[in-house]
Amino acid sequence: MKNYDVAVIGGGIIGCSIAYHLAKEKLDVAVFESGQVGGKATSAAAGMLGAHSECDDLEVFYPFARNSQLAYQKLQEELVDVCGIDIQLKSGGIYKLAFSEGEKSQLSSLLDLPTVEWHGSAQVLKNETAVNEHINGAAYIRDDIHVLPGLACRAFSKSAQLMGASIFEYTPVLNVQKADSSYFVKTAGGNIGAKYVVIANGVWSSTFFEALGLSHRVIPVKGECLSVSNESISLKHTLFHNHNYIVPRSNGTLVIGATMIENEWDERPTLGGIEELIAAAKELIPAAGDMRIESFWAGLRPSTFDQQPFIGFHPEEKGILFATGHFRNGILLAPGTGQMIRDLILEREVRNDWIDAFKIDRQKQVLV
Ligand SMILES: Cc1cc2nc3c(=O)[nH]c(=O)nc-3n(C[C@H](O)[C@H](O)[C@H](O)COP(=O)(O)OP(=O)(O)OC[C@H]3O[C@@H](n4cnc5c(N)ncnc54)[C@H](O)[C@@H]3O)c2cc1C
Structure with missing residues (x-):
């Protein structure tokens, strides 16, 4: 059985950005995608990077979104250099x-x-x-500004692949089980082991929440x-x-x-x-x-219940991470999410207010 450092479930823009950011750090990453990379919500998107137009919370969400938006400026050139795909970052505002x-x-x-x-x-x-x-x-x-979302996703996946990641299309993940200090991932194409598993399969993530003992829903x-x-x-x-x-x-x-x-x-x-x-x-x-x-x-x-994404570790299982629930802003937030998952796995510093705002076991805010 092949063992990876990280198995990513879902090859939308979130899963592919995560794979890219981890492969760049030389981690052995595999992405499992039920259909075609970027074939679901990602290719339906308009591609706006609306850090200002979409964010009402200027304290926490806006800095996260703005950081991700700015990251696209650098990524545009970087991705062309690595894989030749132009994500068509278009100015105009x-x-x-x-x-x-x-x-x-x-x-x-x-x-x-x-x-x-x-x-x-x-x-x-x-x-x-x-x-x-x-x-x-x-x-x-x-x-x-905006990008072409299908191309941005393809550029992340292709670049990740060129940096050593394995991308398995038409390979749904069926379940994830704990196996000593790592995880056993059962896919339609066979079983693999992984030290970390990232749940990034968009609107279909809830099935894994349930299997992992969480009651939240996407x-x-x-x-x-x-x-x-x-x-x-x-x-x-x-x-x-x-x-x-x-x-x-x-x-x-x-x-x-x-x-x-x-x-x-x-x-x-x-x-x-x-x-x-x-x-x-x-x-x-x-x-x-x-x-x-x-x-x-x-x-x-x-x-999600509060329209903010779930990004972070499972509350008890320290090898399981979530990167899902990006609602209207998954294209905008893809670079920021890739960076945050990378930094959590590599134990680098991540802003505490982002960890708290996006953790899966956060509580519903009760208005008084
Ligand atoms: C009409 C529309 C317009 C939008 N416009 C914008 C916009 O302008 N700007 C913006 O930032 N965002 C926009 N969005 C939101 C954005 O598209 C999403 O937030 C983003 O695509 C979510 O990415 P994702 O990777 O989480 O999900 P997805 O792209 O849905 O990817 C999840 C992937 O997981 C796969 N999968 C599911 N189950 C499994 C399994 N068991 N095993 C393996 N793979 C599995 C699916 O096949 C899918 O490819 C828009 C969305 C829509 C619908």
């Missing part, structure tokens, strides 16, 4: 739109950040001529997206309003996202979902109805 004074005031804490500035309606309309002229203005977040939140094009409508910035967005891709297409349907396991897009996206897009760009549909898809976001 996000316009978080406000249609009223009330919506503008909801952006006030975001506008306090040094990297965010207010653009009035005239300035927004000058920069983005297709936008609804009834806007009040927008928070301009220049650092919330909850599916289905999201649908549309890709559209029209030569006469182009955008320089991502537009964001009420959790809806339009992301301009490098090839000229626009990604309109995304619906949010809790507790839904069906991965097929629905007509109702597409209708909702078209209505949201028309609110941001009135001429959106003239755009041609290129494709549409859906994916399951892995959410």
Whole structure:
């Protein structure tokens, strides 16, 4: 039986980033993926790195997300050097739109950040001529750029492989058992041993929680997206309003996202979902109805009870780690999660507030 230092369950962007960060430290890593690397939530994502636009908690979550966002700048070149894949980090930033004074005031804490500035309606309309002229203005977040998520995942897995990691596609993990000082991992392709096991299989992680004596759940939140094009409508910035967005891709297409349907396991897009996206897009760009549909898809976001990820050790089993529940931000948080799992395994320093915020046995906050 082959023994690895670390077995990673799940070859989405989280599992692949972890494999990359560990292989770089010369650990012997294996990733087991049920289907194709990056084939689930990862390839459904729009790819926004929304450290500012997605984070309400500026104390703990924002610094973690921001660190991960900044890590992409360095990773972009590093991954090209190692494996030749360009993750298509695209600048331009996000316009978080406000249609009223009330919506503008909801952006006030975001506008306090040094990297965010207010653009009035005239300035927004000058920069983005297709936008609804009834806007009040927008928070301009220049650092919330985006990547192509499928390519980013592939770049992590390919680079990890070139650094010695083993990636097993179409090889689901069936169960994990303790075996003396290591773990016995039963997969559809045979059994292996591992000193550490990282549970990183997104929305499907709950089955392992149960088997490992934990009652927490990862909850599916289905999201649908549309890709559209029209030569006469182009955008320089991502537009964001009420959790809806339009992301301009490098090839000229626009990604309109995304619906949010809790507790839904069906991965097929629905007509109702597409209708909702078209209505949201028309609110941001009135001429959106003239755009041609290129494709549409859906994916399951892995959410948790407090919408923060589970990253860290099992409370009793010190060789089992979790890296799951990244909800709307798994692409953004992939480098930061890879770094944190690496540092926990190598016993390097990790910020205590991150350990506490993301540990699997944290308590629900009770509002008084
Ligand atoms: C419509 C939509 C838009 C999004 N937009 C963004 C965005 O703009 N920015 C952002 O940061 N995030 C975004 N997200 C969220 C992001 O996609 C997820 O948070 C992220 O992909 C989670 O990555 P993951 O690796 O944990 O999960 P996944 O990508 O789902 O990977 C988990 C993998 O585990 C595998 N697996 C399952 N069970 C087993 C098993 N027993 N053994 C082996 N393998 C197994 C699965 O096949 C899967 O490939 C979006 C999500 C959706 C659905």
